[in-house]
Amino acid sequence: MTRIPPTVRCQGRSNCFDCTLRHEMVCSEVTLNELIDFHTGIEDFDYDHGAALFSKDAPTEGVYCIRHGAVKIVKYDPVGGQRIIRVLKKGDVAGLESAFGDSYEHTAMAVGEVRACRVPIEYFRTFVSQHGNLQMRLLRTSQATLRETESWLSELTVGNLSARTRMARLMLRLRVTDDGDRIHRFGVEDMAAILGITAETVSRVVSDLVREGILVKGGKSFATRYFRGDLPALEKIAREA
Amino acid sequence: MTRIPPTVRCQGRSNCFDCTLRHEMVCSEVTLNELIDFHTGIEDFDYDHGAALFSKDAPTEGVYCIRHGAVKIVKYDPVGGQRIIRVLKKGDVAGLESAFGDSYEHTAMAVGEVRACRVPIEYFRTFVSQHGNLQMRLLRTSQATLRETESWLSELTVGNLSARTRMARLMLRLRVTDDGDRIHRFGVEDMAAILGITAETVSRVVSDLVREGILVKGGKSFATRYFRGDLPALEKIAREA
DNA sequence: CGTGTACTTGAGTGGGCTCAAGCAGGGTGG
DNA sequence: CCACCCTGCTTGAGCCCACTCAAGTACACG
Numbered sequence: 001m002t003r004i005p006p007t008v009r010c011q012g013r014s015n016c017f018d019c020t021l022r023h024e025m026v027c028s029e030v031t032l033n034e035l036i037d038f039h040t041g042i043e044d045f046d047y048d049h050g051a052a053l054f055s056k057d058a059p060t061e062g063v064y065c066i067r068h069g070a071v072k073i074v075k076y077d078p079v080g081g082q083r084i085i086r087v088l089k090k091g092d093v094a095g096l097e098s099a100f101g102d103s104y105e106h107t108a109m110a111v112g113e114v115r116a117c118r119v120p121i122e123y124f125r126t127f128v129s130q131h132g133n134l135q136m137r138l139l140r141t142s143q144a145t146l147r148e149t150e151s152w153l154s155e156l157t158v159g160n161l162s163a164r165t166r167m168a169r170l171m172l173r174l175r176v177t178d179d180g181d182r183i184h185r186f187g188v189e190d191m192a193a194i195l196g197i198t199a200e201t202v203s204r205v206v207s208d209l210v211r212e213g214i215l216v217k218g219g220k221s222f223a224t225r226y227f228r229g230d231l232p233a234l235e236k237i238a239r240e241a
Numbered sequence: 242m243t244r245i246p247p248t249v250r251c252q253g254r255s256n257c258f259d260c261t262l263r264h265e266m267v268c269s270e271v272t273l274n275e276l277i278d279f280h281t282g283i284e285d286f287d288y289d290h291g292a293a294l295f296s297k298d299a300p301t302e303g304v305y306c307i308r309h310g311a312v313k314i315v316k317y318d319p320v321g322g323q324r325i326i327r328v329l330k331k332g333d334v335a336g337l338e339s340a341f342g343d344s345y346e347h348t349a350m351a352v353g354e355v356r357a358c359r360v361p362i363e364y365f366r367t368f369v370s371q372h373g374n375l376q377m378r379l380l381r382t383s384q385a386t387l388r389e390t391e392s393w394l395s396e397l398t399v400g401n402l403s404a405r406t407r408m409a410r411l412m413l414r415l416r417v418t419d420d421g422d423r424i425h426r427f428g429v430e431d432m433a434a435i436l437g438i439t440a441e442t443v444s445r446v447v448s449d450l451v452r453e454g455i456l457v458k459g460g461k462s463f464a465t466r467y468f469r470g471d472l473p474a475l476e477k478i479a480r481e482a
Numbered sequence: 483c484g485t486g487t488a489c490t491t492g493a494g495t496g497g498g499c500t501c502a503a504g505c506a507g508g509g510t511g512g
Numbered sequence: 513c514c515a516c517c518c519t520g521c522t523t524g525a526g527c528c529c530a531c532t533c534a535a536g537t538a539c540a541c542g
Contacts (some may be wrong), residue, residue, distance in 0.1 A: 077399075078396075135377050146386060150394075190519085200523085203520095441529075441530085
């Protein structure tokens with residue numbers, strides 16, 4: 001029984017073999033045919049700046065593999081304020097926290113242009129329930145996300161550290177790739193919602209860093225803009241008491 | 242084949258049937274005999290104020306079910322500072338995050354007197370690997386911990402909220418039981434490490450709340466001391482902008 | 483009864499907040 | 513093509529909360 005290869009099933013745009021989710025899925029129990037089957041129903045989507053991949057309390061309809069761009073995960077305070085608790089980049093998977101619940105825990109929103117492919121939730125669940133090893137893998141992933149969230153929040157939201165230090169740490173975490181100096185450039189309101197400070201303070205701190213040449217603005221539109229960062233300088237600031 | 246009942250295997254002190262971990266474990270796949278077997282090797286421990294249940298980077302040797310008291314989970318900054326990222330109370334399980342790794346991710350330390358029982362890690366792993374459903378349950382538990390940590394950190398560490406508001410929120414989260422007004426009374430340094438503010442500020446804010454009668458100090462020694470809180474008043478303060 | 487640790491309280495400083503105005507630049511419509 | 517607007521960003525002035533440094537107090541324990 002021959003099958004159409006995954007790249008075609010994914011409408012020729014997704015490169016499913018790069019996908020983190022695929023690495024999650026592949027193990028000794030899973031055959032290539034199953035994997036190809038798995039790609040059935042996967043759809044690609046483009047999102048403009050500010051568009052929601054999914055919203056809090058909406059029925060869970062899939063998990064999303066981010067293929068390009070950055071996605072902010074937003075949590076709403078009981079008091080009304082909103083807080084960005086995590087940022088997903090290329091290769092990350094969105095919605096896993098809600099994959100076994102009825103509705104999404106958070107809102108996921110595109111920052112700049114985003115490309116993502118969606119795995120329908122029914123298929124995801126079926127696949128997981130049929131492959132015991134996957135549960136263990138997902139468990140490890142979940143624990144890794146927990147660690148990541150702990151350090152994200154504990155390093156960026158320390159009240160008694162200066163806004164400048166926390167901003168430097170944020171910039172280092174928003175690097176597009178692990179090896180380059182290109183940094184996702186969020187809006188000032190977004191950065192404020194991450195660090196738990198005001199937009200004015202964010203603007204002041206960023207302006208200082210730009211004036212000092214530690215950050216360089218690039219790109220025109222919201223969709224394509226970025227920073228280039230002087231990484232050693234940022235690391236030095238990030239270490240300051 | 243008759244077996245000694247769990248309460249006896251647990252040296253007569255643990256009431257294993259109250260344990261959260263047990264609820265985690267019990268499902269259709271697990272028979273009573275297996276459950277009794279599971280209790281083999283479980284030991285009870287008492288910890289004084291400040292004693293470590295386990296330390297970061299120490300080899301994983303078990304998971305701990307907290308039977309009495311409060312345990313702080315400490316994470317060490319790369320910079321050197323320490324931060325309390327979670328607090329476990331009666332019925333919670335400590336060390337699950339590290340159950341499938343070689344060493345502990347965090348340090349767990351007793352606040353006041355603590356009683357806990359330890360499940361040896363080899364037995365825990367064996368048991369989990371033999372019962373497929375458990376992995377799914379642990380996955381859900383892990384995701385619940387993730388949610389809890391997200392809201393814990395995002396509600397308590399907002400920089401632009403007053404220390405008083407955040408302290409009120411912390412007090413509400415440190416309640417010994419869900420229905421009473423008794424509150425775990427941590428040291429000022431500990432509360433500072435949770436909220437990301439200085440110990441002096443903690444002292445000032447707590448002193449104010451005590452003077453206003455919203456908090457009432459009780460107990461003498463570190464081991465037994467506590468607050469009683471005026472919950473409606475605390476909730477009002479917690480809601481303030 | 484002395485000693486140490488944890489906590490309290492004060493005075494002064496400063497970083498980040500608030501309020502408010504000005505600016506830049508991309509998009510729209512005339 | 514320009515005028516306009518609208519949104520997001522910048523910058524300023526003044527204030528206030530929390531930090532720092534420092535001294536004083538309470539209390540548990542030997």
